[in-house]
Amino acid sequence: MPDPVLTLTGVSKSFPGVRALHDVSLSLTPGRVTALIGENGAGKSTIVKILTGIYRPDAGEIRVKGEARHFASPRDAWAAGIAAIHQETVMFDELTVAENIFMGHMPVGPTGAVDWAGMRARSADLLNRIDAPIPPAFPLKRLSVAQKHLVEIARALSHDAQVVIMDEPTAALSANEIDDLFRIVAQLKAEGHAIVFISHKFDEIFRIADDFVCLRDGEKVGDGPIASVNEAQLVRMMVGRPVDQVFPKREVPIGDVVLSVKNLSNATEYADVSFDLRKGEILGLYGLVGAGRTEAMQGLFGITPMTRGTVTLEGRRLSIGSPSDAIRAGISYVPEDRQDQGAILSLGIRENITLANLGKYVRGLFLSRALEMTETRRLGRRLAVKAANWEQRLAELSGGNQQKVVIAKWLATRPKVIVLDEPTKGIDIGSKAAVHDFIGELAGDGLAVVLISSELPEVMGLADRLIVMKEGRMVEEFQRGRWSAEEIVGAATGARKEAA
Amino acid sequence: MNAPVTQESQDRYTVLDRPPWRLRDALLRWEVILVILLVLTVVVNSLVSDVFLDVYNLADATSNFSEMAIIALAMALLILVRDIDLSVAAIVALASMSIGYAAAAGWSPAMLFVVGIGVGLLCGAFNGALVTWFRLPSIVVTIGTMSLFRGLTQVILGDQALTKYPQPFLDLGQNYFIQMTETSVPWLFVPPVPLSFLIFLILAVVFGIVLHTTAVGRKLFAIGSNPIAARFSGIPVDRLRFFLFVLSGIMSGLAGALLTARLGSMRSNIAIGWELDIVTMVILGGVSIAGGVGSILGVFLAVLVLGLVRFGMSINNIPGQVVSVYIGALLIAVISIPRIFEKLRGWRAGR
Numbered sequence: 001m002p003d004p005v006l007t008l009t010g011v012s013k014s015f016p017g018v019r020a021l022h023d024v025s026l027s028l029t030p031g032r033v034t035a036l037i038g039e040n041g042a043g044k045s046t047i048v049k050i051l052t053g054i055y056r057p058d059a060g061e062i063r064v065k066g067e068a069r070h071f072a073s074p075r076d077a078w079a080a081g082i083a084a085i086h087q088e089t090v091m092f093d094e095l096t097v098a099e100n101i102f103m104g105h106m107p108v109g110p111t112g113a114v115d116w117a118g119m120r121a122r123s124a125d126l127l128n129r130i131d132a133p134i135p136p137a138f139p140l141k142r143l144s145v146a147q148k149h150l151v152e153i154a155r156a157l158s159h160d161a162q163v164v165i166m167d168e169p170t171a172a173l174s175a176n177e178i179d180d181l182f183r184i185v186a187q188l189k190a191e192g193h194a195i196v197f198i199s200h201k202f203d204e205i206f207r208i209a210d211d212f213v214c215l216r217d218g219e220k221v222g223d224g225p226i227a228s229v230n231e232a233q234l235v236r237m238m239v240g241r242p243v244d245q246v247f248p249k250r251e252v253p254i255g256d257v258v259l260s261v262k263n264l265s266n267a268t269e270y271a272d273v274s275f276d277l278r279k280g281e282i283l284g285l286y287g288l289v290g291a292g293r294t295e296a297m298q299g300l301f302g303i304t305p306m307t308r309g310t311v312t313l314e315g316r317r318l319s320i321g322s323p324s325d326a327i328r329a330g331i332s333y334v335p336e337d338r339q340d341q342g343a344i345l346s347l348g349i350r351e352n353i354t355l356a357n358l359g360k361y362v363r364g365l366f367l368s369r370a371l372e373m374t375e376t377r378r379l380g381r382r383l384a385v386k387a388a389n390w391e392q393r394l395a396e397l398s399g400g401n402q403q404k405v406v407i408a409k410w411l412a413t414r415p416k417v418i419v420l421d422e423p424t425k426g427i428d429i430g431s432k433a434a435v436h437d438f439i440g441e442l443a444g445d446g447l448a449v450v451l452i453s454s455e456l457p458e459v460m461g462l463a464d465r466l467i468v469m470k471e472g473r474m475v476e477e478f479q480r481g482r483w484s485a486e487e488i489v490g491a492a493t494g495a496r497k498e499a500a
Numbered sequence: 501m502n503a504p505v506t507q508e509s510q511d512r513y514t515v516l517d518r519p520p521w522r523l524r525d526a527l528l529r530w531e532v533i534l535v536i537l538l539v540l541t542v543v544v545n546s547l548v549s550d551v552f553l554d555v556y557n558l559a560d561a562t563s564n565f566s567e568m569a570i571i572a573l574a575m576a577l578l579i580l581v582r583d584i585d586l587s588v589a590a591i592v593a594l595a596s597m598s599i600g601y602a603a604a605a606g607w608s609p610a611m612l613f614v615v616g617i618g619v620g621l622l623c624g625a626f627n628g629a630l631v632t633w634f635r636l637p638s639i640v641v642t643i644g645t646m647s648l649f650r651g652l653t654q655v656i657l658g659d660q661a662l663t664k665y666p667q668p669f670l671d672l673g674q675n676y677f678i679q680m681t682e683t684s685v686p687w688l689f690v691p692p693v694p695l696s697f698l699i700f701l702i703l704a705v706v707f708g709i710v711l712h713t714t715a716v717g718r719k720l721f722a723i724g725s726n727p728i729a730a731r732f733s734g735i736p737v738d739r740l741r742f743f744l745f746v747l748s749g750i751m752s753g754l755a756g757a758l759l760t761a762r763l764g765s766m767r768s769n770i771a772i773g774w775e776l777d778i779v780t781m782v783i784l785g786g787v788s789i790a791g792g793v794g795s796i797l798g799v800f801l802a803v804l805v806l807g808l809v810r811f812g813m814s815i816n817n818i819p820g821q822v823v824s825v826y827i828g829a830l831l832i833a834v835i836s837i838p839r840i841f842e843k844l845r846g847w848r849a850g851r
Contacts, residue, residue, distance in 0.1 A: 303732065324734035335732055344726045346792050355722055356733040358715040366713045373517060380515060389516035409733065 003066070005030050005162050005194045006051075006082070011060030013046055020046040021057070021218045028163055028194040033185065035205045035226065036198045038215035039238055039456060039489075044198055046218070048165055051196075052084045053077035064162075075104070083156030084165040085149060091140055098123035098136035101155045126154040130184045146177035153184060164188060165196040170204060171290065182208055200288050200493050202231050214238060232486065235493075239456055239485035249461060250440035255279030258448040259331075259417045261300065264309035269295035270472040273309070277417060282439065282449040284463030286456070287492050292472035293452045294336060297419045301326045301333035313416065327356055330416035334407055334423060336452070338399070342406040345395040349387055350376040352394055352405050357413045379408035384434060403435065411442075418442065419450040424458065436462060456485055468492050530786035533837060534801035537830075541805055545812035552812055559676060559692040561811035563762060566696035567592075567755040568774055569803040572781040573700075573707045574748040576799045579782050580711075581723045581741060582791035583638040585748045587627060589774035590649035595619040595756030596766045597653050600662025609669035616757035617750055623649060624749015628742035638745075646775065654768040663765040673761025696758040700803075703751075708796035716740070725792035781806055784831050805830075 004027035013021040021043045028034055036044050049055040050062070053071030062069050064080045071077045091100045098120045099106075107122065109115040123136035132150040140148065149169055156164050166185075170178045185208055188195060199205055205212070206226060214222040214237045222229075222237045229237075257276045264273040270292035277283055285293045299306040302320040311318045313329055320326045326333070335341035344352055354361055354372045361371040376390050383404040387397060394402050403423065410418060420439065424432040439462055443449050453459045459466055466478040468491040476491040526532070545552040552558075571588050578585050595616040602615045623645070630641045677695035711717035722730040723737050731737045760766050785802035787794030806827065813823045 322734070322736065323732060324736060327734040333732070340726070340728050341732045342729060344722055344729050346725045347722065351718065351721070355718070355730075355735070358718055362715050366709075367715055367718060377515075377517075385515070387515050389519050391518045 002030050004028055005065055007061075007063045008047075008050075009061045009063070011047075011050060011057045011062070013050065013055060013057050019218050021050075023060070024215070024218070024220045025060075026213045026220065026223065028196065029211070030162070030192045030194050031189055032210040033189060033195040033197050033208055035209035035212040036196055036215070037205065037212055037234060037238060039454070042215040042238070043218040044215060045167070047215075048084055048167055048196075048198070051077065051082055051163070051165060053082075078104075078159050078161075081160060081162035082165070083159055083161035083163070084167060085152040085156065085169055086167050091148060091152065093139075093141040095140060096136065097127075097134055097138050097140055097143070097151055100140050100151055101126060101136075101158050103155075105159070122158070123154065126157050127151075129157065130154065130187065132184075144177075146173050146180065149173070149181060150184070153188075161193065163194045163196065165198075167198045168200070169197075170199060170201065178204070202234065202493055205234075206231070235486045235489050239489055250444055252280045252440070252443045254281050254464065255446065258314055260312040262310045262312075264296055264299055264306050264311070266295070266299055266304065266307045268472075269304075270299070270469075273469075273474055275467060275474075277448045277450065279446050279448055280443050281465065282443050282451055282463050284459035284466040285450060285452045285469060286454070286459050286466055286488060287469035289454060291469040291492070293469050294421055295472075296469070297333060297421060297450065297452060298335075301331060301419065303333075327413050327415075330414070331419070332356075332410035332413055332415035332417070333419045334410050334421060336421040336425060338403055338406060338425075343394045343402045345402075346393060348391040348393055349380060349385065349397075349405055350390050353379055353408045353412055356409050360412075375412055376408075379411055380405075382411075383408050383438060400432070400434070407435070407438070415447065417448045417450070419452070421452045422454065423451070424453075424455070456488060460485065460488070470494060528838065528841060530838070531795065531798050531801060533834060534784075534786070534798060534805060537834065538801055538805050538808070541808050541812065545808065549812070549815050551815055555680065555689075555691045557811075557815070559694060559697070561807060562697035562700075563694040564811065565803060565807035566694065566700045567759045567762075567771075568778050569700045569781065569807075570696070570703060570755045570758075571748070571751045571774070572778045572785075572799055572803060573703055573796065574744065574751040575778050576782045576785065576787050576794060576796065577707070577711065577720060578638070578744050578748055579779075579787045579789060580791060580794050581720055581744060582727065583631065583741060583744065584642065584779070585624075585627060585745060586639065586642040586775045586779075587623065587646040587649055588748060588752045588778060589771045590646045590653070591620050591623045591749055591752035592756040592759060592771040592774065593653045593766075593768060594623060594649045595753040596760045596770050597657060597662065597768070599757055599760050600665075600766050603665045603669065604662065609666055609672065612665075612669055612760075613754070613757045616760070617753040620749040620751070620753020620756065621746055622749070623752070624746040625742075627749065628745030631745060632738040632742045650768070650772075657768040659767070661765050661767045665761070665764060669761050670764050673758060674764070696755075696762070699754070699758070704796060704800045708800075711796055720744075721792055723791075724788075777806075780827065780831060784834060 007025070007027040009025045011021055011024045024043070024047065026034070036047065038044050046055065050057050053074040053076050056071070062071065069080055071080070092103065095103070101123045102119050107115040107118045120136040127134050127136065127150070130150060130153055132147070132154070134143065134147055134150065140151065143151065153164070169181060173181065185195060185197070197205070197209055209226045212223060212226050212229070212234070213220060214234065216238060255278055258279050259277040262274045265271040273296045275283065285297070287293050295304065298304055300311060300320070302322045302325050305321055311320060313331070318325070318329050320329065339345070344355065350372050353376045358367065361367050361375070363371065373390065380390060385401050385404045385408070387401065394405060397405070407423070423439070424435050436458070439449060439451065451459060451462055460483070464480050466483060466488065467474050468476045468478070468488060470492055478488065575585060575588065598619045599612045599616050602612055607615065627638070627642055627645055630636055631638045672695050676692040677698050678690060678693040680692040681690040683689055711720065719730070719735045719740060722733065722735060723740060727737055756771070759771060781802050782799055783789065784806065785794065785799030787799065809827065809830070810823055813826065
């Protein structure tokens with residue numbers, strides 16, 4: 001086997017409160033495809049960001065062709081011959097194909113002006129090399145996602161990239177487009193490029209990869225030739241840990257059905273989502289990113305109204321056309337994207353907590369600061385928000401405390417049903433445990449909870465029942481105690497049944 | 501490992517109800533800077549000219565900016581929620597023309613005000629519908645309607661002027677609404693107040709109360725700070741924005757009526773260029789163009805500063821171009837002050 005073109009040795013990376021990568025080593029060989037496997041949050045993106053110069057590792061070494069390198073910026077990584085093709089293409093929609101391929105290193109003529117003709121000719125060559133007949137002068141915005149991927153590959157080739165990283169390149173592609181992409185991957189392989197391939201789909205991994213590296217919680221838990229493992233072994237490697245012990249589950253008596261959802265559907269994102277939710281119950285909603293969980297719950301909450309389906313709350317049929325309808329009915333939705341959708345960072349804690357039901361704090365015509373303050377103190381203390389004062393702007397709080405304030409805002413509406421969408425995403429471990437404990441407490445208080453989470457230990461630790469969604473539909477339902485991590489991941493990824 | 505966090509918080513953390521009062525924070529408030537500026541303007545002007553402090557002169561000065569200031573109140577709310585209405589001056593023109601024709605047809609003064617406000621309301625609703633239904637940026641929409649409304653006025657009027665108005669209507673614009681009343685104490689008197697300034701004062705108080713003490717006001721701050729999170733919190737973001745465009749139209753129509761009554765004649769170029777003067781008032785008043793920050797008190801003070809600067813320069817026969825230079829420099833200086841302090845603090849902190 002040829003010498004590795006790139007090696008990582010003992011690479012670690014931490015963020016405040018989160019250990020993203022710990023002592024990870026891997027090597028990439030020219031002419032081979034290495035699949036990078038792991039759950040969401042296992043550290044795959046961190047590796048990609050380190051390889052492309054976006055993050056600098058806290059410890060460890062990167063060697064390119066045997067030579068130690070430090071990437072101070074994405075430009076250094078490009079120069080070292082490492083190129084990444086991202087899930088959502090990061091390119092310039094308003095520019096032409098050729099301009100996108102050569103962005104940052106456009107060929108320049110003797111006068112210092114861009115050599116447009118040369119650039120277009122070279123673009124055409126690169127695109128021909130991968131059998132992608134896209135006119136270089138075409139504006140990028142008129143291409144399909146698949147074609148944009150091809151342009152990105154051409155861009156990588158224009159840099160003479162030795163290492164090409166493909167981060168879920170097939171996520172938005174049709175079967176034919178995937179075949180096309182794989183043909184190109186095979187060709188790049190034959191030309192001696194080393195390829196990193198990230199995908200959640202096992203059939204693709206087994207079809208295209210030569211080697212694999214499996215990550216879990218920021219550590220490497222396995223690697224080797226793909227031929228040496230089967231699907232079941234890979235799934236176990238990804239999730240294998242004593243998940244049930246991570247978050248002690250509170251014993252909560254489960255009451256009557258509160259919310260009944262039937263055939264919730266919209267035009268494109270999700271179809272026929274149906275479930276009953278009981279008082280005191282925590283219903284987990286698991287699936288890969290893009291499985292339609294968030295969209296379905298936002299439909300329930302009136303953000304993007306559903307086109308079909310019925311919602312019944314405590315026996316009353318609801319017609320929810322906007323979030324305020326949902327709030328009035330007693331449904332709360334704590335969004336995934338805390339910074340943009342949940343918190344109002346430039347307002348204070350009090351103003352955030354009272355925002356979703358301001359009417360309750362009005363006396364006569366005016367807002368009563370005293371009433372607002374009473375509720376803020378009550379919820380702020382209940383959630384253990386750490387702050388200097390209740391007027392402090394959210395921008396000054398940590399991510400975990402911001403999330404507590406957002407949850408407090410929703411509790412202030414006195415909901416009967418609360419939907420928590422990735423409630424612990426991106427918050428530190430201390431706050432995470434507090435949030436988990438609190439979710440149990442909410443159920444104990446008789447709330448019905450829907451927990452959307454891509455973290456298996458989280459849903460398995462907290463949920464009484466688990467619905468797995470895939471491509472906008474419910475694919476399987478599990479009862480607590482009668483599930484295994486392998487089965488759940490198998491259902492979410494569509495791995496073959498016998499593997500589970 | 502899952503400690504009873506709820507108890508812990510009460511014991512270990514004391515979260516104050518509000519931040520401790522600090523002199524530096526209080527002095528760096530935008531409104532304080534504006535008050536200082538206002539005092540400086542008055543002092544310098546009264547030293548330079550002995551007619552500046554004459555109550556009749558001051559009363560006349562207020563009528564020169566009150567109509568604009570009325571629109572500025574609505575503009576402040578729009579800018580607060582990250583929108584803008586550049587068609588306000590064109591709405592003034594369209595409203596004024598409608599009033600002119602209605603007056604020629606013999607309508608009563610009260611009806612003339614209704615006509616002006618009604619035309620403004622329709623124009624504002626048109627803007628609001630385009631912005632919220634078609635999700636178009638308000639700056640684009642209102643640049644378009646600015647041209648459209650002004651163009652309509654020009655097409656209909658040509659170079660004609662409308663000059664026939666009922667006398668009671670003209671009196672509303674040209675006489676003092678409250679007359680000068682002296683008392684036995686020499687320094688205690690009721691000053692003369694034009695109707696437009698009185699309306700501005702009342703509206704400023706109403707806007708201030710609504711924005712700073714009611715649920716609607718809080719919702720506007722929330723929208724301006726983060727429109728997506730506001731929507732997720734159940735706030736009817738688009739309905740409120742639509743309403744603000746209507747409000748801006750109504751204020752422009754009202755201002756159009758007051759202006760027409762004051763001038764006693766109108767041409768298609770009436771109130772031309774006002775939109776930027778109004779935006780200047782709002783920005784100088786400390787309303788952030790990025791949304792979510794601002795106060796009606798700030799806008800009120802900025803209106804007075806700009807009005808008195810203009811007035812002071814005009815009684816000293818300083819040409820309009822120089823006034824423009826001064827106001828531009830003033831605006832840039834004032835909006836830079838907080839940034840300069842931030843930078844200084846940053847440097848001292850060793851960055």
